[in-house]
Amino acid sequence: MSSDPQPNMSDISFADLQAKIRTMYFDKDAARGVDGTFMWFMEEVGELASALRGTDKENLAEEFADVIAWLVTIANVADVDLSQALIAKYGQGCPGCGRLECTCPVEEKP
Amino acid sequence: MSSDPQPNMSDISFADLQAKIRTMYFDKDAARGVDGTFMWFMEEVGELASALRGTDKENLAEEFADVIAWLVTIANVADVDLSQALIAKYGQGCPGCGRLECTCPVEEKP
Numbered sequence: 001m002s003s004d005p006q007p008n009m010s011d012i013s014f015a016d017l018q019a020k021i022r023t024m025y026f027d028k029d030a031a032r033g034v035d036g037t038f039m040w041f042m043e044e045v046g047e048l049a050s051a052l053r054g055t056d057k058e059n060l061a062e063e064f065a066d067v068i069a070w071l072v073t074i075a076n077v078a079d080v081d082l083s084q085a086l087i088a089k090y091g092q093g094c095p096g097c098g099r100l101e102c103t104c105p106v107e108e109k110p
Numbered sequence: 111m112s113s114d115p116q117p118n119m120s121d122i123s124f125a126d127l128q129a130k131i132r133t134m135y136f137d138k139d140a141a142r143g144v145d146g147t148f149m150w151f152m153e154e155v156g157e158l159a160s161a162l163r164g165t166d167k168e169n170l171a172e173e174f175a176d177v178i179a180w181l182v183t184i185a186n187v188a189d190v191d192l193s194q195a196l197i198a199k200y201g202q203g204c205p206g207c208g209r210l211e212c213t214c215p216v217e218e219k220p
Contacts, residue, residue, distance in 0.1 A: 009201055011193045015121040017200070024204050024212045031216075034162050045155065052144055052188060061195035064185055068192065069200060071181075075174055078162060082178065083121045085171035090127070090179060091119055094134050102134045106141075 014072075014083035021072045029073050037077055041070035124182075124193035131182045139183050147187055151180035 029037055044066040051063040075082050089095055094102040139147055154176040161173040185192050199205055204212040 009197050011123045011125040012196055012201070013121045013123040014127075017124075017196060020200065020210075023210055024200075028212070028216055038159065038162065042155075045152075049148065052148065052184070057190075060188060061190050062199055064181070064190050064192055065195040065199035067181060068178075068196060071174070071177060074162070078170060080167075080171050080174050082174055085175040086122055086127060086178060087119050089172055089175035090130065090134075091122070100130075100133055102138070106138055 014086060015081075017068075018072050018075060018082055021069060022076050025073060026076055029077050032077075034074060034077050037070065037074050041067070041074055044070050124196060125191075127178075128182050128185060128192055131179060132186050135183060136186055139187050142187075144184060144187050147180065147184050151177070151184055154180050 032040075044063065048060075048063040048067050051060040054060070072082065092098065093100045094104060096102065096104040096108065142150075154173065158170075158173040158177050161170040164170070182192065202208065203210045204214060206212065206214040206218060
């Protein structure tokens with residue numbers, strides 16, 4: 001495991017990732033603004049769609065990471081705390097039926 | 111604080127959220143498949159774009175939560191571990207320049 005530079009890192013929280021992305025990119029992100037950042041995000045969404053149609057699992061994982069990174073970037077520019085947003089909406093279970101295992105009808109939004 | 115059913119929850123990890131979304135929705139998600147789930151995701155992306163142009167901060171936070179929830183859902187159906195994907199790509203700093211504070215040229219990705 002000596003080749004792994006962060007051997008103890010097995011999970012990452014939304015607050016940690018949002019802080020990390022802020023440190024890495026905030027000056028550029030703020031200068032670009034929400035609209036310009038959203039364009040980068042959409043480009044990555046397109047690459048994710050392409051990867052989902054392919055068979056390269058490593059590339060697929062990278063595209064998920066990129067989409068999330070750009071989404072976090074937009075959240076930084078728009079000053080939204082993602083961990084709080086997620087806990088508020090999904091922390092108690094499905095926002096539709098309130099259960100930990102959703103019982104909403106299939107045709108409805110959860 | 112007695113009105114808050116999870117008063118100690120101040121952050122959430124990607125592994126926790128992915129497991130929670132799996133418990134809530136996996137049976138429906140697997141039946142819908144990647145393509146159908148991607149359509150729901152894109153609908154939420156549109157709602158996020160709309161919220162970013164508005165002034166309702168609470169709604170904006172909800173739309174971020176929904177986009178993330180649908181992205182996590184796609185990851186569940188496609189069998190991708192998001193925490194591992196993020197740590198692999200962003201755990202050591204910017205994937206472009208390798209620094210914790212990015213020094214890549216502005217016109218370059220990321």
